[in-house]
Amino acid sequence: MNMSGDQIREGLRNDEFIPFFQPVVTLHTGEVAGVEVLARWQHGSLGIVPPGAFIAIAEQEGLIGELTAMLVWKAFTAARMLPDPQWLAINISPHLLRDLTLPKRIREAAEAAAFPLNRLVIEITESALVENLEHAQTISRELRAQGCRLALDDFGTGYSSLLHLQSLPFDELKVDRSFVGSMTERRESRKIVSAVVGLGQSLGLETIAEGVETQEQAEMLLALGCEMGQGWLFGRPVPAEQLSDVTIARPAV
Numbered sequence: 001m002n003m004s005g006d007q008i009r010e011g012l013r014n015d016e017f018i019p020f021f022q023p024v025v026t027l028h029t030g031e032v033a034g035v036e037v038l039a040r041w042q043h044g045s046l047g048i049v050p051p052g053a054f055i056a057i058a059e060q061e062g063l064i065g066e067l068t069a070m071l072v073w074k075a076f077t078a079a080r081m082l083p084d085p086q087w088l089a090i091n092i093s094p095h096l097l098r099d100l101t102l103p104k105r106i107r108e109a110a111e112a113a114a115f116p117l118n119r120l121v122i123e124i125t126e127s128a129l130v131e132n133l134e135h136a137q138t139i140s141r142e143l144r145a146q147g148c149r150l151a152l153d154d155f156g157t158g159y160s161s162l163l164h165l166q167s168l169p170f171d172e173l174k175v176d177r178s179f180v181g182s183m184t185e186r187r188e189s190r191k192i193v194s195a196v197v198g199l200g201q202s203l204g205l206e207t208i209a210e211g212v213e214t215q216e217q218a219e220m221l222l223a224l225g226c227e228m229g230q231g232w233l234f235g236r237p238v239p240a241e242q243l244s245d246v247t248i249a250r251p252a253v
């Protein structure tokens, strides 16, 4: 399913985009470290539409800024219930890293919703090339100066991963689920995860494994030195009404 630009415009007018929240867990304690905001479209007739059907089109149509603003505002408001020090992670499209007013807009939204900026993580996906690295650097530095942390998302799958890692001031590295999903069966995947975790450690970054579905994967990740995990083993993305259910500690690995 792929939605059109006009449908997305209509969805924006009708205020139909909402945040879901998925827990990220510290593997050795089972404690919830934070939650990631994942976009959903609560469509009038189609029901809940996943982001794969609209994010890329929203980017192409120049609607991703408006969509992100709507989501982030709702997420900040809901996240006031998050127990301190749990953080909130939002996905920021590389398309938005051209706009030098982004840090200011994020700061103003957080302040208006009374959500502390030092508990905000900005996840930058590698789904698109960061076109203007200089602008991206300015924006990243400013975001960090105002207390936010930066995560490089989907590491290993996108464009110029290592270039981005070298050029932008990241705090966290997210290992893509395509490697995590096959690591207990495929030696190659396990080696890749191990190398990425090692790279993160040597650069002083925290590593988060995505798509952790089994206890076996969680144990292997912990043994490889990966600090945090996210996936169905710990909890699926849920709407704001169920946010308090995902913020409690899980059984430790």
Ligand code: C2E
Binding pocket: 022, 037, 038, 039, 050, 051, 052, 055, 068, 071, 091, 092, 093, 125, 153, 154, 177, 210, 211, 212, 213, 230, 231, 232, 233, 237
């Ligand atoms: P992502 O940032 O890599 O988010 C993780 C995706 O993996 C989510 O898919 C999540 O539901 C899914 N996932 C989490 N745990 C598991 C698991 O154990 N097994 C499996 N099979 N999947 C798991 P989702 O919600 O469909 O989002 C897809 C992508 O859409 C995201 O990937 C992100 O790149 C993008 N996206 C979502 N929300 C936003 C947004 O607000 N802004 C932007 N720019 N992109 C967004």
Ligand code: CA
Binding pocket: 036, 091, 123, 153
């Ligand atoms: Ca993400």
Ligand code: CA
Binding pocket: 153, 154, 174, 176, 210
């Ligand atoms: Ca990711």
Ligand code: CA
Binding pocket: 154, 176, 177, 210
């Ligand atoms: Ca991913």
